[in-house]
Amino acid sequence: SRGAPVAVLQLPPTRLLPQVITGGHYDVDCYVEDPNGRTIYKETKKQYDSFPHQAEVKGVYTFCFSNEFSTFSHKTVYFDFQVGNEPPILPDMSNRVTALTQMESACVTIHEALNTVIDSQTHYRLREAQHRNRAEDLNDRVSYWSVGETIILFVVSVGQVMLLKSFFTEKRPGSGGAGT
Numbered sequence: 625s626r627g628a629p630v631a632v633l634q635l636p637p638t639r640l641l642p643q644v645i646t647g648g649h650y651d652v653d654c655y656v657e658d659p660n661g662r663t664i665y666k667e668t669k670k671q672y673d674s675f676p677h678q679a680e681v682k683g684v685y686t687f688c689f690s691n692e693f694s695t696f697s698h699k700t701v702y703f704d705f706q707v708g709n710e711p712p713i714l715p716d717m718s719n720r721v722t723a724l725t726q727m728e729s730a731c732v733t734i735h736e737a738l739n740t741v742i743d744s745q746t747h748y749r750l751r752e753a754q755h756r757n758r759a760e761d762l763n764d765r766v767s768y769w770s771v772g773e774t775i776i777l778f779v780v781s782v783g784q785v786m787l788l789k790s791f792f793t794e795k796r797p798g799s800g801g802a803g804t
Contacts, residue, residue: 642701643673643702644671645757647697647698656686658681689703713732713735
């Protein structure tokens with residue numbers, strides 16, 4: 625079934641960046657509808673995607689992540705909105721006709737590098753979350769397997785003790801009524 629809308633967008637240019645962090649084959653369905661109910665984005669079984677969009681109609685935009693093709697696995701989805709254009713670093717930079725000074729050019733370069741660092745950190749945090757989840761799952765499986773092996777070892781040990789004990793016990797003839 626289709627899930628409930630997750631969020632509302634009301635500002636023009638936007639970019640939706642969904643990524644499945646945990647669950648199943650790391651894929652999910654996603655759709656985005658404009659205020660008129662028209663589907664402007666629809667993808668199935670995607671692990672990661674980027675959807676840039678310039679809003680044409682003002683109003684409430686809805687998006688939904690669906691997991692109907694994989695009903696048994698619980699999934700965690702990270703999504704990032706980048707809404708609107710980034711304001712200029714300097715207030716008069718957008719109206720400027722002349723070239724940037726060396727200081728302004730250095731500021732722009734540093735700003736772009738920091739934006740790259742922010743994107744890289746987000747990427748590494750998501751990868752760390754995926755790997756941490758996988759490690760915890762593996763730890764749980766190893767723990768359950770170890771408990772199972774311990775129980776089997778205990779049962780086999782008790783069985784061997786009982787078998788050896790039966791070799792060294794003397795079997796007494798029954799005290800039935802057929803004696804002379």
